[in-house]
Amino acid sequence: MPNPTAAMLVIGDEILSGRTRDANMHYLAGQLTERGIDLKEVRIVGDEAAEITGAAKVLSERYDHVFTSGGIGPTHDDITADCIAAAFDAPIDVRDDARALLADFYEKSGRELNAARLRMARIPDGAALIDNPVSVAPGFSLQNVHVMAGVPSVFKAMVASVLPTLTGGAPLLSETLRVVKGEGDIAGPLGVLAEQFDDLSFGSYPFQQDGIYGANLVVRGTDETRLNAAMDALRETFA
Amino acid sequence: MPNPTAAMLVIGDEILSGRTRDANMHYLAGQLTERGIDLKEVRIVGDEAAEITGAAKVLSERYDHVFTSGGIGPTHDDITADCIAAAFDAPIDVRDDARALLADFYEKSGRELNAARLRMARIPDGAALIDNPVSVAPGFSLQNVHVMAGVPSVFKAMVASVLPTLTGGAPLLSETLRVVKGEGDIAGPLGVLAEQFDDLSFGSYPFQQDGIYGANLVVRGTDETRLNAAMDALRETFA
Incomplete structure (x- = not known):
């Protein structure tokens, strides 16, 4: 059975303007890979209702899960919850269970709700x-869309809350071989191996350091035996 | 006249698997903002032809410019050039001008082309x-799509090559006010100011440090006088 698929939707003008460097995408990608959920696409949009609603609709139809990040705070530009509700034609208002959580928290901290x-x-x-x-302040899952905060510490905590509730697949395993040869010399034999092991994915990530050309060759797959066989073949080819 | 718009398309399985943290998006965002080109959307897709071609088509129709990153090296998974050609129904083959560049380079470095x-x-x-x-190894611009390498040092160099050839708009200016108050106490008055200065964009980016709640309030716009007026109003409101 193929792994479940996922997309991520990152929301926020501050990412697109270059003011803030997003950290949540990289974090979620690693978590999903460990859990055997294949992240297939990421979109980053600004704080505009039509963009958020439109992207959420398309992605929720195409993938098993959609994870959003950003736009659920208290300020005027926090419109994600309303946009996701609109994407599914779901009514939205202040809900008693969420209000109770906030009331309790702000009462204890002596601040006003x-x-x-x-x-x-x-x-x-x-x-x-x-x-x-x-x-x-909670996130929420509506159908297959999981709405989470943009602040990285809160995003991480919400990912930890929601991931255990989802059915994963076989975790994606990967092995890396560092080869000190120009990528152009690696490409031919690597392509042959990639065809031979077509149930695995082969990637080549070049580096250049102090005048030395090389590449990290990464093999990914869910079957450990096959992965080991491919790594043996790689080592033999590039020894 | 409104600023030109742009989208970015990041290509690579290694980003989606969490193996590599993309650095090019954040870099490009800052460069475009300085040049007065509004980055409106980013998509990240894997090394799959249909995904790359499909996203390139949609984005090139919606925005004035599309910048791609990744997938133009020598290995079997480097398919971006062919995918962009397909998106525009353009024929593609080894081209003499690009071959001459490579032949010269590899001859000088004593490696085989x-x-x-x-x-x-x-x-x-x-x-x-x-x-x-x-x-x-060159990138290329086909119609409004600018195809660049994924390796960050090469990506940066290519951005520096292509940006001066594009017509920019008024650079986006931004000012930040750090306010040590909970975002929930800031939100009301901030919303009022955002309506009052509706030609500017107001963002609130909360932080929490050693038990202190606060937010960085960021105002963005292209008119310096208006920006200064808004900052004065912000300071007065949150003094």
């Missing part, structure tokens, strides 16, 4: 809350 | 070469 903070309790009907042990 | 390396001279008919001062 004002109108802005209440926005973070806007959760679509039918969505399951995603636990946020860092700053309480 | 073999079949694998010759793949890097595959350039679509009608494309303009993008200079690569790092490792010679």
